[in-house]
Amino acid sequence: MAQKDPVLALDNQICFALYALNRAVTARYRPLLAELELTYPQYLVMLVLWEQGAGAESARVSDVGARLRLDSGTLTPLLKRLEERGLLLRQRQADDERVVRLLPTEAGWQLQEKARQVPARLMCGLDVEPQRLMALQQELRSLLAVLEGSAPSD
Amino acid sequence: MAQKDPVLALDNQICFALYALNRAVTARYRPLLAELELTYPQYLVMLVLWEQGAGAESARVSDVGARLRLDSGTLTPLLKRLEERGLLLRQRQADDERVVRLLPTEAGWQLQEKARQVPARLMCGLDVEPQRLMALQQELRSLLAVLEGSAPSD
DNA sequence: CAAAATTAAATTGGGCACAATGTAAATTAC
DNA sequence: GTAATTTACATTGTGCCCAATTTAATTTTG
Numbered sequence: 001m002a003q004k005d006p007v008l009a010l011d012n013q014i015c016f017a018l019y020a021l022n023r024a025v026t027a028r029y030r031p032l033l034a035e036l037e038l039t040y041p042q043y044l045v046m047l048v049l050w051e052q053g054a055g056a057e058s059a060r061v062s063d064v065g066a067r068l069r070l071d072s073g074t075l076t077p078l079l080k081r082l083e084e085r086g087l088l089l090r091q092r093q094a095d096d097e098r099v100v101r102l103l104p105t106e107a108g109w110q111l112q113e114k115a116r117q118v119p120a121r122l123m124c125g126l127d128v129e130p131q132r133l134m135a136l137q138q139e140l141r142s143l144l145a146v147l148e149g150s151a152p153s154d
Numbered sequence: 155m156a157q158k159d160p161v162l163a164l165d166n167q168i169c170f171a172l173y174a175l176n177r178a179v180t181a182r183y184r185p186l187l188a189e190l191e192l193t194y195p196q197y198l199v200m201l202v203l204w205e206q207g208a209g210a211e212s213a214r215v216s217d218v219g220a221r222l223r224l225d226s227g228t229l230t231p232l233l234k235r236l237e238e239r240g241l242l243l244r245q246r247q248a249d250d251e252r253v254v255r256l257l258p259t260e261a262g263w264q265l266q267e268k269a270r271q272v273p274a275r276l277m278c279g280l281d282v283e284p285q286r287l288m289a290l291q292q293e294l295r296s297l298l299a300v301l302e303g304s305a306p307s308d
Numbered sequence: 309c310a311a312a313a314t315t316a317a318a319t320t321g322g323g324c325a326c327a328a329t330g331t332a333a334a335t336t337a338c
Numbered sequence: 339g340t341a342a343t344t345t346a347c348a349t350t351g352t353g354c355c356c357a358a359t360t361t362a363a364t365t366t367t368g
Contacts, residue, residue, distance in 0.1 A: 007273050008266065010201045010221065014287050015179050015276075017294035019198070020223055022176040023325080024301040025169050030326090031306055041354060044173070047164045062316065067164065069174055072317050074355050081353085098316040098363050112162065119161050122169075128300055133168050136297070139290055140171035146282055147178040152185055177355080184356090195324060216346065226347050228325055235323085252333050252346040 032118050036111055042082060043115070044068055045075070049088060049104050050112050058101045060093075087111060186272050190265055196236060197269070198222055199229070203242060203258050204266050212255045214247075241265060 010016055026040050033043050048067050052059040061075055079102065082088050087108040093099035123130075164170055180194045187197050202221050206213040215229055233256065236242050241262040247253035258266075277284075 004205075005266070005270060007270060008201055008204060010198070010205060013198075013201070013273070014291040014294070015183065015194075016198060016201075016222075017291045017298065018172070018176045018179055019194075021294045021298045021301070022172045023223060024298055025172055027326090028301060028306055029169065039353065040169075040173075044164070044167075044170060047162055047167065047170075050162060051158075051164060060316085068170075069177060070354090071356070073319080073357080076318055078354075096316090096364070100317065112159070116159060116161060119167070125304060125306070126300065127304070128297065132293075136290075136293055137168040137171045139286075139293075140168070140175045143282065143290070144171065144175045144178055146280065147175070147182060150279060150281070152182055152279070181356090193323065214346085224324090225326070227327080227349080230348055232324075250334070250346090254347065 028122060029118070032121055036114055036118075037085070038111075041068075041070075041074075042078060043118075045078060045082065046087065046104075046108070046111065046115070049102055049108070050115075054103060058103050061100045061102065064102065082108075182276060183272070186275055190268055190272075191239070192265075195222075195224075195228075196232060197272075199232060199236065200241065200258075200262070200265065200269070203256055203262070204269075208257060212257050215254045215256065218256065236262075 006012055029040050029043070033040060036043070038046065045064055045068065048064050049059055052063065061072060061079065064079075065071055065075055079088070079090060083090050086105055088105060089103040091101045091103060093101050160166055183194050183197070187194060190197070192200065199218055199222065202218050203213055206217065215226060215233065218233075219225055219229055233242070233244060237244050240259055242259060243257045245255045245257060247255050
């Protein structure tokens with residue numbers, strides 16, 4: 001029972017670095033988003049809706065899911081909470097009743113104004129060069145593309 | 155209501171790249187860990203226990219928590235499931251009853267043998283240079299240190 | 309057109325993650 | 339040496355994440 005195996009050392013698992021950093025970043029968002037009464041996944045959903053616009057181009061549940069890589073099991077209850085909070089409407093599409101359209105309300109759009117401060121405030125007091133983050137983001141996105149483009153072997 | 159604000163564009167949020175990649179990596183682990191009947195956080199806990207060893211040096215709940223940055227609200231039920239599965243024992247320390255020691259069972263140690271295949275199999279069929287991942291891991295760890303070393307301003 | 313297949317969401321259930329609170333044991337301060 | 343504090347876990351409750359199943363609407367096929 002060789003206990004010390006560098007292959008299994010926690011510090012050698014890149015996945016753990018990713019997991020830990022992701023939670024640390026989320027934790028840093030938390031107090032800022034609390035001022036908007038949003039959780040972090042709710043914030044991401046609102047970003048998608050704000051981006052998408054209104055009317056006929058309004059996002060469907062599946063659009064948000066495709067963008068965020070989340071399924072209806074996650075999104076349906078989350079969206080219901082956002083609706084209860086008055087930030088959006090969930091409306092069945094008339095000519096295809098399978099589809100649910102997501103329409104930000106006036107309050108939902110107003111929240112966007114407050115949200116604009118979030119990204120800058122997040123970096124506040126963090127001594128990290130923006131350039132470094134840009135490079136990291138590129139690398140993360142590139143790896144995501146690799147993972148999404150190749151099925152697990154086996 | 156300026157809808158298009160690059161500051162709020164999903165693709166400009168490094169946090170989202172991190173969030174999405176983390177889930178994609180976890181998803182890639184899932185089928186491999188399913189063969190060990192472990193979830194991903196359970197796997198991380200077992201990595202810590204295997205690293206820690208047995209006896210007097212056995213890990214306490216708080217040791218695992220410090221290593222993985224998880225609190226007892228997360229760990230207690232997770233550890234109970236691992237105990238029910240026969241992978242470890244949770245034992246109150248005799249000379250300080252506040253402390254719970256975590257002792258891998260024989261089955262827990264045997265699982266380590268099977269786990270050794272996991273890291274290599276994860277990379278299987280993934281066309282990414284190891285060097286690139288090492289560099290990324292360094293960067294992730296460095297940023298985690300920055301985040302953990304500075305309180306949110308405000 | 310009617311049956312079969314597909315699609316879009318919703319539901320159910322298990323397992324994290326975390327805040328807040330509770331509880332018991334140990335430590336410290338007087 | 340007792341009271342106050344601290345420490346280590348456990349518990350409770352909310353919300354996410356995902357697999358599996360269900361339901362209803364639409365599309366495709368024969």
